[in-house]
Amino acid sequence: EDQVTQSPEALRLQEGESSSLNCSYTVSGLRGLFWYRQDPGKGPEFLFTLYSAGEEKEKERLKATLTKKESFLHITAPKPEDSATYLCAVEISGTSYGKLTFGQGTILTVHP
Amino acid sequence: GAGVSQSPSNKVTEKGKDVELRCDPISGHTALYWYRQSLGQGLEFLIYFQGNSAPDKSGLPSDRFSAERTGGSVSTLTIQRTQQEDSAVYLCASSLVSGRQETQYFGPGTRLLVL
Numbered sequence: 001e002d003q004v005t006q007s008p009e010a011l012r013l014q015e016g017e018s019s020s021l022n023c024s025y026t027v028s029g030l031r032g033l034f035w036y037r038q039d040p041g042k043g044p045e046f047l048f049t050l051y052s053a054g055e056e057k058e059k060e061r062l063k064a065t066l067t068k069k070e071s072f073l074h075i076t077a078p079k080p081e082d083s084a085t086y087l088c089a090v091e092i093s094g095t096s097y098g099k100l101t102f103g104q105g106t107i108l109t110v111h112p
Numbered sequence: 113g114a115g116v117s118q119s120p121s122n123k124v125t126e127k128g129k130d131v132e133l134r135c136d137p138i139s140g141h142t143a144l145y146w147y148r149q150s151l152g153q154g155l156e157f158l159i160y161f162q163g164n165s166a167p168d169k170s171g172l173p174s175d176r177f178s179a180e181r182t183g184g185s186v187s188t189l190t191i192q193r194t195q196q197e198d199s200a201v202y203l204c205a206s207s208l209v210s211g212r213q214e215t216q217y218f219g220p221g222t223r224l225l226v227l
Contacts, residue, residue: 004154036218041220042220042221043116043203043205043218043219043220043221044155044203044218045218046215046216046217049215087154087155089155096160096162096168096170097143097162097214098143098145098160098162098207098214098216099145099157099160099168099170099171100145100147100155100157100216101157102147102154102155102156103154104152104153104154105154
């Protein structure tokens, strides 16, 4: 069964304290892995797409990496405005393009 | 430009009533997706429209759920005979086309509460 698991469920950091969020996946075939950010009361906001093991992408304080079994979202020197729920999703080979299977998310809180 | 819009923002209904949720995708986007986000659950795919192709309805949880997309633009998700377990945030997303490297842009969602 295709599965996406995110850990930890919640993460509390001090401003400037770098850390990583994990997304592990078990799928029949990976077409792409996506990271989204979701603020309370809003829809998810796209961050990154990764397609193959070894790929890395960066945006400001965020860096996403991908292996054959998992993806990490590294947050360097976070700020309070980085507080949000971070969602990981996969697009599985053989399914409709754009049909995403999401993990349950990691709630990140950054304290000043 | 305008993003994906959804209406209503919030909907409270009584068990057994029908509800309609509306999604206006970004102009020019040919792919449209509906997801459901329940408390404590991840986003769950419901249905996907791509141009004039037959929709992928594989995520609809029961035959009480249906969706249509008129004129390749606006979409309506209908839930008949609502149940308390239908309470959730219903999210719509659109993308320029369906395919690799096409980012899905999400709307703010409709929060449905079934009493």
